[in-house]
Amino acid sequence: MATGIGIIGTGVISRQYFDTFAKTSGLKVVAVADLDLERAGQVAAARGTAAMTVEQLLADERIEIVLNLTVPAAHAEVDAQIIAAGKHVCAEKPLALDVPSGLDILARAEAAGVRVASAPDTFLGTGVQTSIDLVRGGRIGEPFAATALWGSAGPELWHPNPGFYYQPGGGPVLDMGPYYLTALVQLLGPVRRVQSSVIPVRRERVFGAGPAAGKPVPVSVPTAAAAILEHEGGAVTSVTLSFETWGHNNEPFFEVYGTAGSLRVPDPNWFDGVPLLYDASGVVTAAQEAERKWEPVQPSAGFIGGGRGLGLLDLAESIKAGRPHRASGELALHVLEVMAAINAGGAEISSSPAAAEIVGLRELN
Ligand SMILES: NC(=O)c1ccc[n+]([C@@H]2O[C@H](COP(=O)([O-])OP(=O)(O)OC[C@H]3O[C@@H](n4cnc5c(N)ncnc54)[C@H](O)[C@@H]3O)[C@@H](O)[C@H]2O)c1
CATH class of the missing domain: 3.30.360.10 (Dihydrodipicolinate Reductase; domain 2)
Known part of the structure; x- marks a missing residue:
């Protein structure tokens, strides 16, 4: 059965995700939400899904994973809401504005028994x-x-x-x-x-x-x-x-x-x-x-004809298969720690994520 998806944030980048989801049978967008209700309504109508308030979307039992496509300053707060609703998170980058907020997201998810995936999934x-x-x-x-x-x-x-x-x-x-x-x-x-x-x-x-x-x-x-x-x-x-x-x-x-x-x-x-x-x-x-x-070099690995949303597809398949997902919160946290160090003029880095397994050459399906 297709995994139910909710999307919070229906701005510029949401189009690319919808285009990817249209090519997969494993994911179904149940609803979208946005602070801008009009924008959410327009996107929902164009993509054949429902527009809801954030609260309604988070309470919808058909939704297992929530895609957070809000602006960076809202990522941590919206992730915390998603986790509190008992749903898995897949968020746009960066994971958070700073490393403590990123750590907080991962700690909340672990305590709630849900997963965090993050862009990029390119x-x-x-x-x-x-x-x-x-x-x-x-x-x-x-x-x-x-x-x-x-x-x-x-x-x-x-x-x-x-x-x-x-x-x-x-x-x-x-x-x-x-x-x-x-x-x-x-x-x-x-x-x-x-x-x-x-x-x-x-x-x-x-x-x-x-x-x-x-x-x-x-x-x-x-x-x-x-x-x-x-x-x-x-x-x-x-x-x-x-x-x-x-x-x-x-x-x-x-x-x-x-x-x-x-x-x-x-x-x-x-x-x-x-x-x-x-x-x-x-x-x-x-x-x-x-x-x-x-x-x-001809392709030997990866999703053929991919687009934004592959990380969410991999997350949904990984949850079903009981294996680690690739675009993980731990990887995003490490990248955030490195980025914060670059903007700060340098630092030692303490996080160290495991290498993600290579994706065998495959179609989206
Ligand atoms: N635009 C791009 O080309 C692009 C590419 C890759 C990644 N991204 C990432 O995607 C994210 C969104 O970018 P965008 O270009 O779509 O921005 P955008 O401003 O076009 O859209 C963001 C949407 O989120 C909504 N929003 C903000 N806070 C919210 C909240 N608390 N609850 C509900 N909705 C809220 C806004 O109303 C807006 O509709 C950013 O993290 C950005 O880094 C954007």
């Missing part, structure tokens, strides 16, 4: 899963380093209501960091130490879309940072995340380097994409190195 698509499969399978030898570079000029250029991107829980580190860091933790292992510099850029920002178009954007978070991450196994990643980059030529840029080759990882903000492998086996001269090509 790493369950074929692009990053195939990359993880290659690295764990030894195709680049011993991985020792990675580079992750992401920049844009800022979401106020396109988002109709982008204020939250510049308040706590936003900024490039907490907004885009989850995609890169979640993939990096799967590729190179948990992070044990962060060194970082917040890059001070003070440019006037103006809303480019939505009701506040033309007005200045209030900013209270770092808008660019560069960091060095030391992973538990000794590998080192350099990562730059920025809302200050005009034109973003050649970005995103995401490569992993090993003793026997290099891997270009597809954009971890999306689900597919083709990894490029530079296999250095047998190369001993500069001519051989130049002759050897980066080769595209």
Whole structure:
């Protein structure tokens, strides 16, 4: 039987989740809710589901998992409501605004006997899963380093209501960091130490879309940072995340380097994409190195044709099968701890999640 889903928050990103759920038979959206009742009603009508108040949705016994698609500042509070109603949580990123709030969510869930899953779930698509499969399978030898570079000029250029991107829980580190860091933790292992510099850029920002178009954007978070991450196994990643980059030529840029080759990882903000492998086996001269090509690698792992919501599908299947789910609260908490350390100028990291099992190559169904 399909697992009953409730969705709280029917803004911009909810569309992508609905599109994914339409491709699966294992999940049924029973109802949606939003502080903005009109928006919830419109989305419900467009997607053939019911609109309810948050309280009604949480009391509905057909709903087993609640998807929290509210803005970052509301994540912890809404998660706590979901957990108190005895339902499993699947939440958008970041897990919470800070590590204590993230720990509190996990403690509440454990006490209530429910599970927490969190975005991003992009790493369950074929692009990053195939990359993880290659690295764990030894195709680049011993991985020792990675580079992750992401920049844009800022979401106020396109988002109709982008204020939250510049308040706590936003900024490039907490907004885009989850995609890169979640993939990096799967590729190179948990992070044990962060060194970082917040890059001070003070440019006037103006809303480019939505009701506040033309007005200045209030900013209270770092808008660019560069960091060095030391992973538990000794590998080192350099990562730059920025809302200050005009034109973003050649970005995103995401490569992993090993003793026997290099891997270009597809954009971890999306689900597919083709990894490029530079296999250095047998190369001993500069001519051989130049002759050897980066080769595209066909998918060997992950959900084919995935979209936002895969983590929820995996959560529902994992609950039924009694196994750990992959986009776990523990993984999201670790990523949150790393992101907080990047914005703080560096720190030792104490959390250390287990590696998520690779998803065998499969359809959504
Ligand atoms: N927009 C994107 O491209 C995108 C991509 C990936 C992830 N996300 C994440 O998804 C989340 C939502 O982003 P969005 O772009 O959809 O934002 P949005 O502002 O378009 O929508 C958020 C919705 O949540 C509702 N809401 C806020 N607090 C609430 C509460 N306490 N109870 C009920 N409803 C509440 C708002 O009324 C709004 O309709 C954020 O965490 C964001 O980081 C967004």
